[in-house]
Amino acid sequence: MPNTGANAHPGRYRWLGLLGSLALAAGGLTSGALPAAATGPALRASGGAGTVLVFAGLTVLTAAWLLLGTTGRRAGGQLRPTTRWLTATLAWWAAPLLLLPPLFSRDAYSYLAQGAMQASGFDVYADGPAVLGGPVAQQVPQVWQHAPAPYGPAFLLLARAAAPLADHPYAGTLLLRLTAVAAVAALAALLPALARRFGTDPAAALHLGALNPLVLLHLVAGAHNDAVPLALMLAGLLAATHRRPLAAATLITLAALAKAPAALALPAAWWLAATAPEADGPGRRRGRFGGRWRPLRSAAATVLAAAVTTVAVTAASGTGYGWVSALTSPATKGSWSPTSSLGRLLADLAGVAPEGPVAVARLLGLAAAAVTVCLLAARVVRGTGEPATALALAFAALVALGPALRPWYALWCAVPAAFAVRTANARRTVELACAALAFTVMPDGFAPDSAELVLAAEGLAAGAAITLLTERQVTFQERQPAC
Template identity: 65%
Template sequence: MPNTGVNAYPSRCRWLGLLGSLALAVGALSAGARSAADTGPALRASGGAGTVLVFAGLAVLVAAWMLMGRPADGQPPPDERWLNVTLTWWVAPLLLVPPLFSRDVYSYLAQGAMLAHGLDVYTHGPADLGGPTAVQIPQVWQHTPAPYGPAFLLVARAVAPLAEHPWVGTVVLRLAAVLAVAAIAALLPALARALGVDPAAALRLGVLNPLVLVHLIAGAHNDAPALALLLGGLLAATRRRAVLAAALVALAALVKAPAALALPVVCLVAAADRTWRAQLWTSARALGAAAGTVLAFTAVAGTGYGWISALTTPATSSSWSLTSSLGRLAADIAGTAPEGAVNVARLLGIVLAAAAIAVLGWRVVGRGSEPVAALAFAFAVLVALGPAFRPWYALWAVLPAAFAVRAPGVRRVVELACVVLVFVVMPDGFSPDGAELVLAVGGLGIGVGVVAAAERGISFRERQLAC
């Protein structure tokens, strides 16, 4: 009887994922976050068939990813090399398309142009720059400062000559994100081996994850280099290179501030199994390296420390998060203005997050819990209870969990959360209207139908070959 099971199953997952990625790419041409020259001042994409294609592609891509993690007829799961080749297949169609699910990349270009024109991005918004670059930015962000650190702003400034060419600038920043994801793909298996987790399972959950493909790659978000630097710091810590580990984590925080949460973790990991005096000395050197990195990069960038006060920029009055939604609900019930209730709810969320992180820290120090697994949970708490939420924020918890969390049930919950979050944003990054929701649901139905048809076709051929 022909051997159809061993080779056909991984192959069809790869091809299904490629089909989903291609549908995303084609759909992005009309439904993505296109430049103002294509959309007009409203910045809204035309949607239509493009929206249907994007959501059909998402459904197929997610199904391929989930099927890849399902045991099939006792065969061994795909190895690292196979997964890396598959990642290349799935990424390739997304390299040259307009941004998907967010217009943040246009803000990056505007901030680089502002620096090139001598504007302080921590006190001015893109509206103060004006011109063809600023018109790419949604109104809600026109007058807001940049919440990013000086390390990322150095990159944005280097791309400033492309700011008036949004498609070219997007592709360049996306290529930077691709390099960061490639670094993550190399770091995850090494970290998994250091912590005793299956490297291939870490690679599948952490890099082939549809959230990575649609937001770090297609959306070109700067979370990609920040996460790569963070993982590099954690790997250096597992190899007892405390100074390098702390410097990399500090550099990650100079891209996006949440990375600073990992600084005590790298100190603990790098100083493990040493005397208390050696642990103190290791931690002191690590903290000194982190402080030196911050001072050096801030001096080179010449931007100052205004990014600290600008960290609240993503939490606008209309931004979505669990705490913001609860605050608005409470205001609706009480019949009061939402601003006060939302602010109180957000403050309570921050207090609860701080308390939960403190408990996680106590469990690590007092009870010997795994520090990196605790870091994954700490990021999850921060993302869930923070004042603003975007689907790609979840990757700050997902990537550490991919190589540090062993419990199958927890890993399954992480997968399911990623599946849900993939579908919560429209391709152009704006809130949907009724017609767009109908198109999105229709696209999901088509994607599910394609996957079901592919499964039935494979099963039929296998039955025929077995006869």
């Protein structure tokens, strides 16, 4: 029998994950989202052996992550992984992905184009990258050429900082990746801290929220801009648990001004700040505005900080408030989601054009998500639900029922779930969902054809064989590597 689970030394899974990350990086050099100079106008990568390597490495990396999650109990005289050890493992797995072209999406090129548009005086909330023309716009897929930026002014300030490198796509995307990596490092520090505040396992939170393959694939390798707002949101929640509503609301509003879904955390932060245990001892008098006035005081501080931050950041960006109307840009006519698929199915059954049914299905999905959020909030207010758990479920509803679903969107649920989940079964469910989503996109970010699906299946089979062989014939030294 393979030496898996609690009886296996976690060090072997660190090495196994590193092997997967190296294979993933090697394959991405030819099959990733390469600059247009290497792909031509179609922006499609050559695939071939690179695609096989990517999916083999992805399989090995994901298996190592799942197996590492089974070593959570003391067994055979070996200790479970500590947060320090897991942080070092995250660095090992992320290192091979740092210098690659973007993987699994070309969104990083869109970020560069939007920064260049601002620097050139264009309105990013009215025009798409096509107005730029030239090599910068050539990097952006056709579906986004005329789409306004769907991001808030806080992120566009970061994008504008990268504008001088827009004509050098490799250097520009590398700068964006370094920003994302810094945010992932912040996640690795914040997750254990939040877990301690909520009474959950810090090491388990770090494993689920930071070593997650979706983090490595899409925040590190893909350089997606979800990394910064996720880190800001967690920092805001941590501030709220310390009864600092002004700081919490400011940080979460900054996150929402980068990507709008982060705004869901504002009510959670208010409730946490209002209900957190008193910091002063029993022998000390509470402040004049303590006790029963704390909820009102926290609410006022939250609203004030959110309003001031929104006005200040919007003014600093110089973009105006066009970002409010541009928030629907991620959902195109062809965007996939469960609700969009339902609308298209109903249109096929009725023999009508899909636009109407899809629009109705998307609206109903958003309405169902809103109802779910309200029900979760009511449970928290009644004392039958926990704020962190409710926040994770609220994000899950928004992701599942929203008009567009992409694998990295699941991190908005998985990251808060990392420090909110208390049962092993619930944690395993989140892990398996993330593992499945890791295999849903191709290395170049485009939909696969039949030949690419065959290559992906070959890579998946090769990765599974490597994992099984490694588990049966362990060749790594059975001792924990030094951090």
